[in-house]
Amino acid sequence: MSAPSTTARPPPPSLRKDSRIIIVGSGVFGISTALWLARAGYRDVTVLDMQDTAAAGYDPKAGIDSASADINKIVRFSYGSAVDYQRLASRAAAEWDEWNRQIAASTDLPRRFAGDRSRVWLNCGALRQSPTREMTEQELLTLKSMEQEGIRDRQFRTDDEADVERARRRGWAHKLDPCRRRERFGHHKAVLDSTAGFVVAYRGCDWARHMAQKLGVKFILDSRCGKAIDIGGADDGKPTVRTADGTVHKGDLVVVAGGGWTPSLLPEVDQLLETTGGSVAMIQIPRSRKDLWDRFAPENFPVIMEPGIYSFPRDENGIVKIGFRETKNLPELREFGISSTKLCWYTDSVDNSFLVDFVPGRGGKVAVCSGGSGHGFKFLPILGQEVVKILEGRGSATPYGRLWGWRSTSPPASAAVGDAKGKTRNGLGEGEAGPRVLSKLKMASPADWVFKSGADNRSSKL
Ligand SMILES: Cc1cc2nc3c(=O)[nH]c(=O)nc-3n(C[C@H](O)[C@H](O)[C@H](O)COP(=O)(O)OP(=O)(O)OC[C@H]3O[C@@H](n4cnc5c(N)ncnc54)[C@H](O)[C@@H]3O)c2cc1C
Known part of the structure; x- marks a missing residue:
């Protein structure tokens, strides 16, 4: 895998440990960055979010509408020839192990854990x-x-x-x-x-937020006071974030980690990042069906991945989550139908690699940290460690700084993640004329959630 072609980088900011750093977004990319900045000794870090992820404990059932707020996410190490991601996933898994140990031993859990010390990372294969x-x-x-x-x-x-x-x-x-x-x-x-498995996503995020808060990170999580509506600059050259309540937050560095909302906050990323929808369906196994309850438990059932579809073992509430781009099913669960669905927002980059760098034309004072491209969650415990190196201006000396750097929008010579050599990935650049625009798609309704029996499904497989 070759490093993506980069454009001229603006000079890195001369960060001091008391520099005021504002992070927009408390999803995986924002919270991991905040945690590692605090661990690196930065004393004035504030995270803004338009959703109160702390009060909701990142629980999607509590209405948090971000990619990170989910019941579970896959931790996998399979990256084809993209060995840098494979290595990063191995480092993340070691940290997930450590988080399991810390949570099991903690006397100070996040409020939303309600005393639950069970594992957030399950190595079920x-x-x-x-x-x-x-x-x-x-x-x-x-x-x-x-x-x-x-x-x-x-x-x-x-x-x-x-x-x-x-x-x-x-x-x-x-x-x-x-x-x-x-x-x-x-x-x-x-x-x-x-070596692979899954993490209980909302608990993982809440644990990261809890640790960051204990290290002194400040949080403004509110639909008005925390909602960034403009990323600009003050007369003295410092970067600013204006929030929906009219407050102008001045910092020394602003990091935009807004997930699928990033392109609307930073027009410069338009050709590099695109927000796309992913479909997720849930099937509820009733507790009374002990046969299926046991069969789909993580001890007996692995995460399953196949091009176009992936599924998880059941969670503690009996929910089997299936992410799909094609219609297939698990025949034993057909009788229950789909209990709920969710449209989840990916932030796809031009080559499926993350985008973490200073934004050209913003004087080295505004950085973007996004582009999870459907595989960013697993790195939650470790991502910020690499992001901090980039924010400190050491990115060009690290493999991830080079991989995640600002890059040309023309097709890459080799795909960073995946196998589409020489092609621009994800249909970026189609714009509103393309066929995938949400308003052009026909949405399914609950009537479509009932599985048909008979010939239609006989050839289906997972
Ligand atoms: C369907 C689906 C399945 C996935 N499965 C996996 C998986 O199995 N394994 C894996 O490793 N990865 C997976 N991913 C990818 C992973 O979820 C993402 O890479 C990661 O969660 C992205 O985190 P983020 O912080 O960039 O964005 P988000 O989690 O979306 O967070 C962005 C945050 O910014 C806030 N925000 C946005 N705009 C503003 C604003 N103007 N002002 C203030 N706050 C703002 C939002 O409220 C939100 O809290 C999946 C993604 C999707 C969509």
Whole structure:
């Protein structure tokens, strides 16, 4: 993977430990940055958000409408040949382990935890299923990268006897074909990653926010006082954030981490970032169905990933979440239908790599921290450590500073994440003339949530 082409960077700000730093957005990108700035000794960090993520504990059921506010998110290490992301995911997993230990031992939990010391990160494994009889090219690249990094022995190929035997010895064999694909379709090409799993997303964010607050980060979380409506500059050259209540917040550095709202706050990112919708459906397993309750528990069921669809084990309330771009299903759950759906906002970048850099033309005083591109959550515990290096002007000396730098909008020579070599990803640049504009799409209604029986579904698979 080559580093993206960059445009001339503005000079980095000369940050001091008492510099006033304002972060817009308390999702994964904003909160991780705030946490690591505080850990690095910055004493005057304020996070603004137009949603009260603290009071709601990032719970999507409490109405928080951001990508980070969710019941669960996948932690995976499979990145094809994008080894920098694979390494970062490994570092994040070590931190998630540490957070599990800290939460288990803590006598000072966030209020919304209500005393719950259970794990936020569950290493239940993730099964990467191939839709065909062959492994995908991306999968083969992933296995090669894992070999190179010395973590291949925790991957189990379903078509490799030695791998299957190793999975048996290590207690993972029951997760090799949980959808009974071999029996149903006569083939099952997949790799079970025993290092992967999922995190309880809203609790992870709330824990990060809680730790940042304890380290002195200030929060203004309010639909008026916390809502940025303009990122500008004062006469003395300092950057400003005007909020909906009319207050002008002056800082030494402003970091815009507004997720899907970032392009509306910073017009400069228009050609680099785009907000797109992702569909998520929930199926509720009743507690009375002990057979399915046990079958879909994380101890028995892995995260499942396949091009176009992914699903989780059930959560503590019996909810199985399925993210999809195609219609498929788990046949055992068909009788329950879909209990709810959610449209979740991705912030896709031109090449699926994050965008963390100073915004050209803003004097090195306004930075953007966004572009999660559907895979940013897992890095919550570690992302900010790399962001701080960039904000301190050391980005060009780090792999992530180079990877996430401001870049040209022309097609990259090689794709940063994924396999679309030489192509601009995600249809960026189609603009309002493109076919994917929300107003041009036909939305499903609850009547569409009922699964049909019979021939229509017989060929469906997950
Ligand atoms: C459907 C879906 C599934 C995903 N699944 C996974 C997964 O399984 N694993 C994984 O690793 N990643 C996953 N991701 C990606 C991950 O969720 C995102 O990369 C990450 O959560 C983005 O965080 P963020 O801070 O950039 O944005 P957000 O979480 O959207 O946070 C932005 C925050 O900024 C605030 N804000 C916006 N505008 C303003 C303003 N004007 N003033 C004040 N505040 C403002 C918002 O209120 C919000 O709190 C998924 C994303 C989606 C959409």
